[in-house]
């Protein structure tokens with residue numbers, strides 16, 4: 001606290017990202033990173049961009065990331081005018097709050113969802129209401145009917161992994177024609193259908209993507225929004241009032257190369273999905289209840305064991321998972337899908353912990 005702080009800083013509750021442990025070989029299953037490296041073409045593209053002397057870095061990057069946007073537009077069968085690029089999808093979401101979600105009426109998002117949404121709402125002074133998910137963590141589209149300044153939800157949802165069918169998303173978008181509906185598809189490639197197919201028909205639909213998960217480029221910070229050109233224009237107006245060059249040269253080159261290697265992308269998604277099913281079965285065998293997941297993580301609880309304690313015991317073994325101290329989910333663990341070897345290490349550690357700590361079991 002300091003007297004130099006602005007009012008808004010006094011009132012903020014910043015988002016807390018998952019820990020990045022400074023250990024040589026942690027089993028890191030806490031921030032939904034991809035366990036596999038990006039396509040080898042990414043490294044080639046970065047080397048090519050740098051050249052022998054990194055001479056290109058002398059110059060600013062393309063402020064509109066035009067080539068990257070063209071590549072991604074062609075990939076999704078849409079036009080370049082439908083594509084906005086930002087410094088990670090978190091930044092794209094931040095700009096969306098300012099450009100499209102700040103109105104008189106409150107915006108709506110699920111009570112259990114990505115915890116950055118309420119943080120942005122407070123930062124940008126956007127009023128919001130949360131809409132409860134059902135007991136199985138499903139989002140009920142029929143509950144999003146009150147007049148609103150916008151609707152925002154991830155599909156699949158985070159941190160539950162629960163996916164909604166595309167027909168439900170379409171119903172939500174059609175029913176809220178007076179406001180913008182933002183579908184955050186950070187995890188869509190692991191088990192849901194993208195709503196990009198609907199942007200031509202619904203001028204109020206904005207779909208947000210990232211290269212951090214399915215394209216293994218969390219370290220590069222690249223995200224996109226797809227929608228009607230009027231929505232993209234709004235985002236550009238905010239971007240050009242904030243930072244004209246959000247994507248550096250290496251990020252633009254790397255992301256382009258990632259989209260150009262579709263076989264690599266499909267293969268790494270398939271491996272993550274197969275490991276997810278294997279891990280879910282392993283957790284179920286240990287007595288966990290696992291929410292069916294369409295994402296690169298699972299959300300699981302064990303009736304007899306406190307989730308915060310389990311998280312700590314795993315941490316002692318240098319295995320990192322995510323636990324949220326939040327209503328309705330404080331007995332769950334969110335576990336990112338690692339390689340099969342990492343998932344096996346987690347299962348073995350849990351087995352040890354569960355048998356060694358019968359004493360602290362609640363039930």
Ligand code: PMP
Pocket residue numbers: 087088089090091114154158184186209210211212218221222223
């Ligand atoms: N949306 C959701 C639902 C997420 O879980 C994340 C990752 N924490 C993001 C967006 C942001 O991802 P990034 O900024 O790496 O693109």
